[in-house]
Amino acid sequence: MQIKSADFVMSNSEVAKCPAEFIPEYAFIGRSNVGKSSLINLLTNRKNLAKTSGRPGKTQLINHFRINNNWFLVDLPGYGYAKVSKSAKKEFQKFITAYFEQRKQLVSAFVLIDSRHEPQKIDLEFMRWLGEREIPFSIVFTKADKLKPKALERNVKNYLEQLTEGAWEEPPNYFISSSARGDGRDEILNYIETINRQIRES
Numbered sequence: 001m002q003i004k005s006a007d008f009v010m011s012n013s014e015v016a017k018c019p020a021e022f023i024p025e026y027a028f029i030g031r032s033n034v035g036k037s038s039l040i041n042l043l044t045n046r047k048n049l050a051k052t053s054g055r056p057g058k059t060q061l062i063n064h065f066r067i068n069n070n071w072f073l074v075d076l077p078g079y080g081y082a083k084v085s086k087s088a089k090k091e092f093q094k095f096i097t098a099y100f101e102q103r104k105q106l107v108s109a110f111v112l113i114d115s116r117h118e119p120q121k122i123d124l125e126f127m128r129w130l131g132e133r134e135i136p137f138s139i140v141f142t143k144a145d146k147l148k149p150k151a152l153e154r155n156v157k158n159y160l161e162q163l164t165e166g167a168w169e170e171p172p173n174y175f176i177s178s179s180a181r182g183d184g185r186d187e188i189l190n191y192i193e194t195i196n197r198q199i200r201e202s
């Protein structure tokens with residue numbers, strides 16, 4: 001898919017106030033600092049469309065971007081960031097949960113996982129939560145440039161094994177990305193384009 005336009009629409013903390021337009025929507029979610037905003041900038045080919053930062057907790061609201069005037073891309077705040085206050089964390093969690101439970105336009109989520117790390121409880125729990133609610137999602141293993149190919153392959157395999165252990169028969173669809181090198185861009189955009197086409201034709 002070619003990105004012809006990528007426009008910031010609005011930020012807010014209430015799912016009820018999100019854009020009313022009914023076009024397919026894809027949300028990017030994951031722990032703070034995993035690289036959500038950087039991946040959105042890579043996908044859209046814009047350096048500063050989504051605000052990035054070396055310090056976790058940069059994105060604090062639901063941010064809608066309209067792409068090619070026919071689908072929404074959503075940048076969400078990171079979950080599990082220890083340094084925001086407990087009440088702020090609860091507030092985040094409430095509107096993230098509400099977003100996933102109520103947003104009718106949502107077609108699929110992308111759950112970002114830092115490819116360097118062992119599976120973390122909060123990510124596994126979040127994906128199981130999505131699974132229980134039958135909310136479709138793919139995994140994106142980020143920061144692939146930070147690992148040697150063999151280590152990357154080992155981590156991804158191990159991750160998928162732990163995620164599915166005793167719970168699911170099949171691992172979810174997944175991508176490997178590097179916002180530094182550009183890996184994963186074409187694959188993710190083609191995937192979105194394929195789904196958008198299926199929706200248009202159905």
Ligand code: GTP
Pocket residue numbers: 031032033034035036037038039051052053054055056057058059060076077078079142143144145146177178179180181
């Ligand atoms: P919050 O909004 O705080 O939840 O974080 P985020 O998930 O949006 O992460 P963000 O995109 O702001 O990136 C966090 C840090 O990781 C920044 O310093 C990025 O430059 C860096 N980063 C993101 N993706 C990559 C990547 O693929 N490779 C490398 N080497 N660094 C990355």
Ligand code: MG
Pocket residue numbers: 036037038051052058059075076
């Ligand atoms: Mg962010």
